[in-house]
Amino acid sequence: MSYNSIPITDLIQRRTSCRSYDRAPIVPETQARLAEFMRTESVGPFGAAVRAELVAATEDDQSALRGLGTYGFVSGERGYMVGAVHPDRPMAFEDFGFVIERAVLFATALDLGTVWLGGTFTKSRFAAAIGLREDEALAAAVALGYPADRRGVIDRLVRSGARGDHRLPWEALFFDGAFGASLGRESAGPFAVVLDMVRRAPSASNKQPWRVVRDGQRWHLFMQRTRRYAPRNALVGVADMQRIDMGIAMCHFALTAEELGLAGRWAIEDPRIALPDSLTSYEASWTT
Numbered sequence: 001m002s003y004n005s006i007p008i009t010d011l012i013q014r015r016t017s018c019r020s021y022d023r024a025p026i027v028p029e030t031q032a033r034l035a036e037f038m039r040t041e042s043v044g045p046f047g048a049a050v051r052a053e054l055v056a057a058t059e060d061d062q063s064a065l066r067g068l069g070t071y072g073f074v075s076g077e078r079g080y081m082v083g084a085v086h087p088d089r090p091m092a093f094e095d096f097g098f099v100i101e102r103a104v105l106f107a108t109a110l111d112l113g114t115v116w117l118g119g120t121f122t123k124s125r126f127a128a129a130i131g132l133r134e135d136e137a138l139a140a141a142v143a144l145g146y147p148a149d150r151r152g153v154i155d156r157l158v159r160s161g162a163r164g165d166h167r168l169p170w171e172a173l174f175f176d177g178a179f180g181a182s183l184g185r186e187s188a189g190p191f192a193v194v195l196d197m198v199r200r201a202p203s204a205s206n207k208q209p210w211r212v213v214r215d216g217q218r219w220h221l222f223m224q225r226t227r228r229y230a231p232r233n234a235l236v237g238v239a240d241m242q243r244i245d246m247g248i249a250m251c252h253f254a255l256t257a258e259e260l261g262l263a264g265r266w267a268i269e270d271p272r273i274a275l276p277d278s279l280t281s282y283e284a285s286w287t288t
């Protein structure tokens with residue numbers, strides 16, 4: 001499992017959100033390879049085909065990006081991945097997160113910087129750019145470009161605001177048999193690296209809603225919602241950022257497990273184990 005001959009575990013560790021880009025356009029061959037990847041690798045683990053497009057400026061024509069503002073959080077980006085889903089389909093946002101994160105890792109292998117954008121962009125312009133249909137939701141976008149040599153001031157502020165370099169400790173994320181029984185890294189066997197890669201996943205406002213409970217050969221994934229995000233996202237048609245986060249985590253888990261020869265697949269087989277609170281819900285299980 002590698003993209004452009006670079007192992008997935010390297011790509012996951014190489015990726016961090018990039019908010020300041022060098023203004024050089026993305027070279028045409030790179031655009032073509034990324035667009036081809038997005039076209040062929042478009043289905044998520046639960047079967048939803050994600051409609052995503054690469055919108056990029058070229059050397060001669062910068063107009064593709066006109067009006068696609070990002071409220072000043074991101075500067076110098078030379079393109080976007082923009083995607084839409086049918087929001088009513090079960091696991092639609094998880095499939096979306098999975099498919100787009102896989103493309104983010106492929107873009108990382110092509111030396112591109114990326115940042116997921118859930119809220120800080122002009123929705124109507126992006127919707128127009130991909131011809132959003134009535135039954136679709138514009139789930140999120142990813143800005144693209146070559147990273148600037150130095151992070152800009154805004155980038156540094158946003159990073160420290162979202163505590164982008166920080167992750168919750170293992171004990172708070174991974175459990176053995178039941179919530180409350182922390183899984184030590186040394187007890188996770190070959191899956192320790194898989195969980196390390198889950199822990200490095202990007203998430204909206206770096207809230208890290210993913211929780212994993214080991215159960216013999218199975219790994220159950222749960223979402224622990226952030227209170228502030230919960231009610232608004234229950235509205236139909238509003239992109240559910242934390243479910244996108246869950247899909248991103250499933251992508252890191254699956255690609256890393258595949259790379260390490262730990263074959264399996266994501267399936268919905270609720271083990272009905274006791275939940276720690278009302279914000280936590282079952283998502284899916286990695287079954288070998």
Ligand SMILES: Cc1cc2nc3c(=O)[nH]c(=O)nc-3n(C[C@H](O)[C@H](O)[C@H](O)COP(=O)(O)O)c2cc1C
Binds near residue numbers: 016018115118140
């Ligand atoms: C679904 C989603 C939406 C996001 N939305 C934004 C956004 O609107 N603006 C922004 O600057 N960063 C956004 N981010 C980036 C996160 O803040 C970032 O992933 C997190 O702080 C962790 O930092 P890292 O990506 O460098 O590891 C988003 C990330 C995800 C996964």
